[in-house]
Amino acid sequence: MIAVFGVLAVRVVHLQLMSGDYYTRQAVLQSLHKIPINAERGSVFDREGRDLALSVRRSTVYADPTLVVDPAATAVKLAPVVHVDAQYLLKQLSAKPSRFAYLAHTVDDDVAAAVKRLNLPGIGFVPESKRSYPASPLAGALIGQVGADGGGLDGIEYLYDSILAGKPGELVVEQDPDGRDIPNTQRTHVVARRGTDVMLTIDQTLQWEAEYALLDQVQATQAKGGMAAVVDVTTGDVLAMATVHGTTPTGPAGVATPGERNAPVTELFAPGSTTKLITLAWAIEHGKITQDSTFTVPYSIKVDPAVKPYYDAEWHPKQQMTTADIMRQSSNVGTIEIAQLMHNQQMADAVRAFGLGTRTSIDWPGQPDGLMLPPSQYYCCGKYATAIGYGVSVTGMQMLGAFTTIANDGVTRPAHLLGATIDAKGDRHPAAVPAGRRVVSSATARTMTKMMEGVVSDGTGACAAIPGYPVAGKTGTSKKQLNGAYSQSATMASFIGYAPSDHPRFAAMVVLDQPAPQYQFGGTSAAPAWSEIMQFALLQYGVAPTDPAGEQFHKAQAVAKNQSCSVPHGADLANVLAHQRAAAAKGSTSNASGATASLPANTSRRN
Amino acid sequence: MGAAAGAFPSRRLQPPDTVPARDHLRVAPDARRRRLRARLLMVGIAFLTVASLFTLVGFRVVGAQSAFTLDRLTKQRTNEQLRYERLREDVARRSSPAAIISAARGLGMVDAPRQEFIWAPKAASQGTTPSATPAPLAPTSYENAKQALDQNP
Numbered sequence: 001m002i003a004v005f006g007v008l009a010v011r012v013v014h015l016q017l018m019s020g021d022y023y024t025r026q027a028v029l030q031s032l033h034k035i036p037i038n039a040e041r042g043s044v045f046d047r048e049g050r051d052l053a054l055s056v057r058r059s060t061v062y063a064d065p066t067l068v069v070d071p072a073a074t075a076v077k078l079a080p081v082v083h084v085d086a087q088y089l090l091k092q093l094s095a096k097p098s099r100f101a102y103l104a105h106t107v108d109d110d111v112a113a114a115v116k117r118l119n120l121p122g123i124g125f126v127p128e129s130k131r132s133y134p135a136s137p138l139a140g141a142l143i144g145q146v147g148a149d150g151g152g153l154d155g156i157e158y159l160y161d162s163i164l165a166g167k168p169g170e171l172v173v174e175q176d177p178d179g180r181d182i183p184n185t186q187r188t189h190v191v192a193r194r195g196t197d198v199m200l201t202i203d204q205t206l207q208w209e210a211e212y213a214l215l216d217q218v219q220a221t222q223a224k225g226g227m228a229a230v231v232d233v234t235t236g237d238v239l240a241m242a243t244v245h246g247t248t249p250t251g252p253a254g255v256a257t258p259g260e261r262n263a264p265v266t267e268l269f270a271p272g273s274t275t276k277l278i279t280l281a282w283a284i285e286h287g288k289i290t291q292d293s294t295f296t297v298p299y300s301i302k303v304d305p306a307v308k309p310y311y312d313a314e315w316h317p318k319q320q321m322t323t324a325d326i327m328r329q330s331s332n333v334g335t336i337e338i339a340q341l342m343h344n345q346q347m348a349d350a351v352r353a354f355g356l357g358t359r360t361s362i363d364w365p366g367q368p369d370g371l372m373l374p375p376s377q378y379y380c381c382g383k384y385a386t387a388i389g390y391g392v393s394v395t396g397m398q399m400l401g402a403f404t405t406i407a408n409d410g411v412t413r414p415a416h417l418l419g420a421t422i423d424a425k426g427d428r429h430p431a432a433v434p435a436g437r438r439v440v441s442s443a444t445a446r447t448m449t450k451m452m453e454g455v456v457s458d459g460t461g462a463c464a465a466i467p468g469y470p471v472a473g474k475t476g477t478s479k480k481q482l483n484g485a486y487s488q489s490a491t492m493a494s495f496i497g498y499a500p501s502d503h504p505r506f507a508a509m510v511v512l513d514q515p516a517p518q519y520q521f522g523g524t525s526a527a528p529a530w531s532e533i534m535q536f537a538l539l540q541y542g543v544a545p546t547d548p549a550g551e552q553f554h555k556a557q558a559v560a561k562n563q564s565c566s567v568p569h570g571a572d573l574a575n576v577l578a579h580q581r582a583a584a585a586k587g588s589t590s591n592a593s594g595a596t597a598s599l600p601a602n603t604s605r606r607n
Numbered sequence: 608m609g610a611a612a613g614a615f616p617s618r619r620l621q622p623p624d625t626v627p628a629r630d631h632l633r634v635a636p637d638a639r640r641r642r643l644r645a646r647l648l649m650v651g652i653a654f655l656t657v658a659s660l661f662t663l664v665g666f667r668v669v670g671a672q673s674a675f676t677l678d679r680l681t682k683q684r685t686n687e688q689l690r691y692e693r694l695r696e697d698v699a700r701r702s703s704p705a706a707i708i709s710a711a712r713g714l715g716m717v718d719a720p721r722q723e724f725i726w727a728p729k730a731a732s733q734g735t736t737p738s739a740t741p742a743p744l745a746p747t748s749y750e751n752a753k754q755a756l757d758q759n760p
Contacts (some may be wrong), residue, residue, distance in 0.1 A: 050699060050702065051696070051698075051699035054695065054696060054699070055692075056693065057689055057694045058695050109693075132696050134696050134700040135699065135700075135703035137705070138703065138704065138705070204703070208704035209706075
């Protein structure tokens, strides 16, 4: 007996004195319960403070299965109101002994009101935050979307998720084993901190114009897709960034929706003749040529016996061409002759200096560096291929950056999407803008501008001319890379340039992916859309015309009289929106579905 | 002499008759006043007690009423916040390009087939005829416009 008591006494001493703290902690941990309090997600604004994405509290319909009288009848009544499958509802309503089952998340106010009118026992509502995109389908691929847990999945929502999300709070309470709060016990309340608002540099109106001018042209040229972007040369602000997909067997052409790729910063393509800007600028900068240097340019040139010769786009006899002529007529052979004056390393330095092969300053998820051959692998022809835009793969924003550099007097102007952040107190914090660096001299930049004005007034880019404003730009038509080789028929057609060329304000880029063969050239397919977008931007921002007499425009009209330089304006927006609503109904773009504006069923964007 | 001295009152001050000390005795307080004071004290304590209780109850009531008011205001703030969110969303939706174009279509508006530029003639000095041909903009006008645009694009 004494021994038993002795053992018990030892055990008591052990529990109370030696392990007391441990068991106290365990008891507290078992009784303490953390209730998370979600933080409200920050909003996304355009540059004018217009809402592009915001969180709105909606009602979520739930059931207490223990209080539901007739699950089957309730499911039948609820299904058509909340637009949820009756079988799913029945399963949720029958989930005893659970006292909480979700029926429909974040329903609209009219749906919630309709459910309340049914007055069904066991059915209740809890507030839940829903992400709303009031300007949808505008900039769908750019803004992205959030998942069911409220986290960013793609686009801006993903890129700035860490600052948009805020900091969740929590309520810590002590509860008994049945889950009831124990009065007068430990209770801690950590307030949730609202997410920071993000103000983009995007201009909602210009974004719309860019998207639908591009959509019109993609449809008109039967392209597989297209991309466009507009940058403010004076600040580096990205004002518009559009992605459009063409008609597919499963649906009509449309603006890219959340989940689709934001092509200007993610899709690689061979830039083609737009790269001639870099080749010629570098050659001029390093004293290899001048604007007036003359070359004897045949129709084709063979740079190595083992490879096929390079050709110009159209046959011509051997002729004398100045550097400006080579640029104006986009002569491959002439550009290769200029490249012959440069070393391999110089060619590689040129494309690197203009930002090719390096991610842009836009910190976009999944943004590629681009592909470039190192000079050691140029072998016979890498230098020449690079000079005319082959052998390199770039993103649209990289090429636009090269043109912005020339427009900005030879100094890079890093593009950026984030204008500012606005914290929970409402204080605005402008985003840091990367500093530019000089690539070529002012004199070289001015020379390049003058030569590119010739491209528009009297060359391949005549369709880009704008009345009242001088334009500088370059066309590009490159063979598309398919299955590891250049296609013989499919092309990437592009036009990149800036305006007014004498006082550059905006630089823009339009690229069409695989237009129909009759529209394969950038000058006739991409340039008209570029012109329309740029003209809209200039007028929208009240940029004063600097060519009132329209000298360049009239010249270009004479050159382009045999070309169709207008955007056909054939996009049936009602069909596009209807398709996107249908896609949203399937759940692929659920967050963008509620915001589509209704248009008359039989109207297009333009007449 | 001795008899004469005894017959006449002494010129010397005679000490008063000594009264025996009665320390165990004192003036008895007035019983009536004592009772009155005790009664007042009791009344005062009772009054203070009641007053304190009423004050406590009053505070409690005011506290409860304030809690109700706070709850009502909290609910009101939540409702107003919800209303603000709804209105903000509604404004954003109505002012989106798609909605504006839709509304314009509803009003029968159509896109202009082309845009025309109208050039204002340069301001003529007094006594001269304004030029009929459009004058190019002065070189500084762009700079001025650009500065203004940079400040408020």
